Amino acid sequence: MAEEYLERQAREGRVETTLAKNRYLLELAYPGIGNRPIAEIKAAEIVAILKHLEKRGTLEAPKRVRAIIGTVIRYAIATSRAEADPTPALKNAIIAPKVTHRAAITDAVAFGGLLRAIETFDGQPTTRAALRLLPLVFTRPSELRLAEWKEFDLDNAIWIIPANRTKMRREHSVPLSRQALAILHELQALTGQGRLLFPGLRVVTRPISENTMNAALRRLGTPRPRCGAPRL
Numbered sequence: 229m230a231e232e233y234l235e236r237q238a239r240e241g242r243v244e245t246t247l248a249k250n251r252y253l254l255e256l257a258y259p260g261i262g263n264r265p266i267a268e269i270k271a272a273e274i275v276a277i278l279k280h281l282e283k284r285g286t287l288e289a290p291k292r293v294r295a296i297i298g299t300v301i302r303y304a305i306a307t308s309r310a311e312a313d314p315t316p317a318l319k320n321a322i323i324a325p326k327v328t329h330r331a332a333i334t335d336a337v338a339f340g341g342l343l344r345a346i347e348t349f350d351g352q353p354t355t356r357a358a359l360r361l362l363p364l365v366f367t368r369p370s371e372l373r374l375a376e377w378k379e380f381d382l383d384n385a386i387w388i389i390p391a392n393r394t395k396m397r398r399e400h401s402v403p404l405s406r407q408a409l410a411i412l413h414e415l416q417a418l419t420g421q422g423r424l425l426f427p428g429l430r431v432v433t434r435p436i437s438e439n440t441m442n443a444a445l446r447r448l449g450t451p452r453p454r455c456g457a458p459r460l
Contacts, residue, residue, distance in 0.1 A: 229266045229309065230254045230300045241392040253296045256281060256289065261297075266304045271314035278322045290322040333450065345448045354426050354436065355444050357415045362441070364408040368395065369442075373435045375425045377416075385409060 234254070237247055260277040261269050274297055278290040298315030305313060333339045343363065349356045362372055371389055380387050387402040394400045404412070412425075419425055426436045 229304050230258075230262075233300045233303045236303075240397065242397070243392075250296055253289075253293050254300070256293050257297055266301060267310045269301070269314070271318060274315060275318060275321050278318065282322050287323055291324070294318055294322070342448070342450050345450070349444060349448065351444055351447070352429070353418060354415065355440055357411055357418075358426050358436070358441055359444055360411050361408060364405055364411070365402050367400075367402060370438065373426050373438065373441070376423050377420060377425060378423075380404075380412065382409060382412060382416075 234247060234251060237250065257274075257277050260280075261273050264273070274294065277297075278294055281290045281293060294315050298313050301310055301313045301315065304310035333342060346356070346359045349359060358372060362369065365372065365387065367389065371393055374393060375387070375389075379389060382404070385404040385406075387404055389400040389402060391397050391399045415425060419427055422432055424432070424435050426440075428434045428436055
């Protein structure tokens with residue numbers, strides 16, 4: 229059932245990193261319940277798996293494994309091959325991981341300083357353009373670095389991100405401010421003849437790496453972007 233669920237995710241166009249993560253989590257559960265009929269799996273069997281993972285000292289893994297087991301069981305319920313999901317009742321059966329907030333700029337003055345620093349960035353022009361665009365479009369960094377020129381309608385000031393690149397797997401429309409349009413017109417002179425807005429230096433058919441903007445921000449002495457921009 230788990231393998232069928234993963235195959236369905238692949239057909240839905242889930243990105244490879246998501247598929248790999250889910251497979252890894254499911255493989256943590258396979259030794260305990262991998263060969264059990266899904267309709268017969270009991271809460272106690274799942275708890276045993278979670279406790280085993282908890283003893284290994286990774287508190288986040290049990291939480292994620294419980295979630296993915298529940299997802300597969302609910303898929304079985306939806307396809308008439310199981311009747312009940314015991315995982316919601318197991319929320320308090322494991323130690324909750326301590327939340328660690330990621331580094332972020334929360335001071336308005338400091339954020340303004342970051343924006344000014346980006347304007348003076350002396351690295352690759354395409355990297356500078358990406359850093360300047362990110363706070364204006366507020367997408368995930370991966371959505372921006374993988375952007376293609378065909379997705380942009382500069383005349384109507386709109387960027388349509390295709391469903392296969394969005395987290396929710398739905399087409400997403402991003403309005404473009406006049407500042408964003410100005411950056412894009414500058415960038416178009418550099419990379420507009422190709423497919424990608426931000427092609428790599430060595431292989432232009434591939435986008436800049438996921439670490440390019442992070443490394444640039446480190447050079448500026450700032451936290452890495454997580455949800456689409458240096459955060460205020």
